[in-house]
Amino acid sequence: MSVYKPRAQLEQASFNLGDCDPLQNYLPQDGELHYWGAVFGQDEAAQLTQRLLQEVNWRNDVAMMYGKRIVTRREYAWYADSCYEYTYSGVSRRAQLWEPLIKALKQEVEQRTGQVYNSCLLNLYPDGDTGMAWHSDDEKDLLRNGSIASLSFGASRKFTLKHLLNKGKVELMLHSGELLEMCGETQSHWQHSVPKTKKVDSPRVNLTFRQMAK
Numbered sequence: 242m243s244v245y246k247p248r249a250q251l252e253q254a255s256f257n258l259g260d261c262d263p264l265q266n267y268l269p270q271d272g273e274l275h276y277w278g279a280v281f282g283q284d285e286a287a288q289l290t291q292r293l294l295q296e297v298n299w300r301n302d303v304a305m306m307y308g309k310r311i312v313t314r315r316e317y318a319w320y321a322d323s324c325y326e327y328t329y330s331g332v333s334r335r336a337q338l339w340e341p342l343i344k345a346l347k348q349e350v351e352q353r354t355g356q357v358y359n360s361c362l363l364n365l366y367p368d369g370d371t372g373m374a375w376h377s378d379d380e381k382d383l384l385r386n387g388s389i390a391s392l393s394f395g396a397s398r399k400f401t402l403k404h405l406l407n408k409g410k411v412e413l414m415l416h417s418g419e420l421l422e423m424c425g426e427t428q429s430h431w432q433h434s435v436p437k438t439k440k441v442d443s444p445r446v447n448l449t450f451r452q453m454a455k
Contacts (some may be wrong), residue, residue, distance in 0.1 A: 263422075265352070268411060269418055271404065272427030276413070277353055277420040279393075283353040287416030289346075290394040293446045296342055314371045320344075321360035325453050327382050336360060343448070346392060350450050354422050356388040358450035366398065371442030372434065375403065378451075379428040387452035393417060394443040402433045 245446040281289065299316040319327065320343045321336035328334070329444040339347070351357055366372065378389055391400075393415045400421070402411045411452055415421065423433075435447075 261378070268402070268431070269409065270428065271430035271440055272409065272423070273437070274402070275354075275422040275424070275427035277422075279416065279418045279421045280349070280353060280417075281418035283418070286394055289342075290341060290417060290444075290446060293363070293448075294392060294444065296340065296367070297363060297365075297446075298337065305431065307372075314367060315373070316365040316367075318363045318365075319360065320363075320455065325360060325382070327350070327360070327362070327453070328380060328405065331395045346448060347450055348417060350390045350392060350420065353420060354388060354390050356390065356422075356450075358388070358390065359455075360451045360453050362449045362451060363448075364447045364449070365433065366396070366445045368397075369396075369416070369438040372437040375432040375434045377405075377428045377432050378423075378449075382453055383428075384452040386425055387430075388422055388450075389452075390450040391415075391421045392420050392448040393445065394447075395419075396441045396443045398441065398445050399432065399436055399438070400429075401436060402431045405430055 246286075259307070261289045263275050265275070266273045267276055270395045277415050279286070297318045299318055302315050302317045306341045319334055319336045320339050322339070323336070324338070325336045326333050327336065347358055347361060355390050364373070393418050396412055400413045413421070
């Protein structure tokens, strides 16, 4: 799997990735954010985007809001070592066993991060009108202070983190084929989101490799 020079940079004036260093922590406090930039070349990332769109068993996501069950435009899929149950947004989901493509991407991410992941939650954003509200991945089903590795394909989208107490923000523009890891106490002190935008009319696929508590 090829590597090429990364393009994404943190948009906050106080942060500048430049030539990304995955050993560097790009959060100013209370957590860890590591960034590899692009781990797939442009052509390979484009091919993987199409395969993910076509081969993944996508389902419309649902959430409980004010006691009502809401079906979102965002679609999801969840793969894991076994049929784990995972509850978020008030809804429980059961994992599918690994598909070869997702497992191969997991192994690539594990080689980069040095971590071991037993599940992957995928989100499909059909266009810029679909985003993700502020949240932390701090559900009891997940390993506390574990690693979450985020691999992006397709449209470039902004990824924003906000500190829970001082409201300080870190913003990145993530492009196709790029890898990001959140670990340590990040989920206890920071929320993150994918803001909506009118500037994007093509899909983005995001794979988040996770460590379920056993």
